[in-house]
Amino acid sequence: MTSSPAHRSGHAIELAWLAVLATLWGGSYTLIKLGVATIPPLTLIAGRTLVAGGLLLLILRWRGMALPRDGATWRRFLFQACLNSVVPFTLIAWAEQSVDAGLATILNSTSPVFAFLLTQAFTPVPPTRRQLAGVAAGLAGICLIVGPQAFDGLGRQLAAQLAIVAATVCFAGAAVFGRNFQALDPMMPATGSLLCGAAILVPLSLCFERPWTLTPSAGSVFALLGLAVFCTALAFVLYFRLVRTLGPVGVTAQAYLRVPIGVLIGALFLGESLTPGVWAGLACVVAGVAAMAAPARRVRAPR
Structure with missing residues (x-):
């Protein structure tokens, strides 16, 4: 049975929301870099979750x-x-004290691969060739876009880079576990999980970083507010909606979109030029995301 026009239109809307989510989370790495300049990692993430959870409440x-x-x-x-x-936000904030935001984005873009592997480990559904091709195309696109020069710092600050990889595995696990909330309005798990995160992080921040002694810059404060409102509160609502509609592998496919979105923003607002390799990489990424997020084709049952 082929999908109806209404079904195709609904899926196109979900893919558009996926692009919005990728844009929000793609910009978060730059905001984190600005934030940790004068705000310690635990305090930054505690403030991020507290403000976002309170706003959603x-x-x-x-x-x-x-x-x-x-x-x-x-x-x-x-x-x-x-x-x-709690775990991935803190790891990334800590790592970005020594790792560039661009390299953090690249390392974190592999979350669809981990989500795919975790899904295969815990569910009996065999992978389709389309999904395998999507994983391969997305990774190939990332490699084409960033080029070898983007990995010049790889191997240095090894602990920080491994922390970002660990955060990526956490994000993949969260996407798989997020299917447990399909019966709830997306705002429910977004609000509840952020409030739980704040309940853990705020006491840790008070104990270890004594935020009342800090003198953060205006840039770091605005970065914190942007992280909380747009990259967390709004993004989490979209995230839990897309886990329900596109599935864990489909929603983590937005990680592939973060890098090309950053490239396009740089070309539009910073005058950066796009090489033929970048355009080829964009095509691979878009094809990979479409393959991983597309709904399974239903076949007509025999009479």
Whole structure:
């Protein structure tokens, strides 16, 4: 059975939201780099989760909605928070004190591969050739876009780079675990997990970094607010919606889009030129994302 025009239109909308999510998270690395210039990593991420969770809670109340009260759901929120914010956000913020934002983006763009491998490990569904081709095309596109010069710093600051890879594995696990919230409005797990993350990070920040003694710059404060409102609150709502509609592998495919989006922004606003290799890489990335995020084709059942 072929998909209807309405079904194709709905999927196109989800892919558009996927591009928005990639743009929001693609810009987060630059904001983190600006933030950690004068705000320590734990305090930056504690503020990010606290402001974002508080904002979403206010929006929930405005919509007349209430968070679940059962312990089982909140335990899932807590586990999701550790996978999706507490551990990876902190690792990336710590690593970007010594690693460039561009290299962090590149290392973190491999999350679809880990999500694909985790999905295959925990579900009996065999991979399709289209999905395997999508993984390969996305990685090839990243290599074409960044070129070998982008990896000049690879091997230096090894601990920081491994921290970003560990954060990438966490993001992939969060996408797989996020399927447990399909029965909830996307704002519910977004708000609940961020509040759980803030409950963990704020006490740690108070104990180890004493934020009341800091004198952050205006640039770092604005970076923190941008991270909280756009790259976290808004992005998390989109994220849980897309986990439900595109699946864990499909939603992590936005990681491939972060690099070409950054390249295009640089070309439009900074006058950077695009080489033929970059255009070829863009084509590979778009093809890879489409292959990984496309819905499975349904066949007509025999009569």
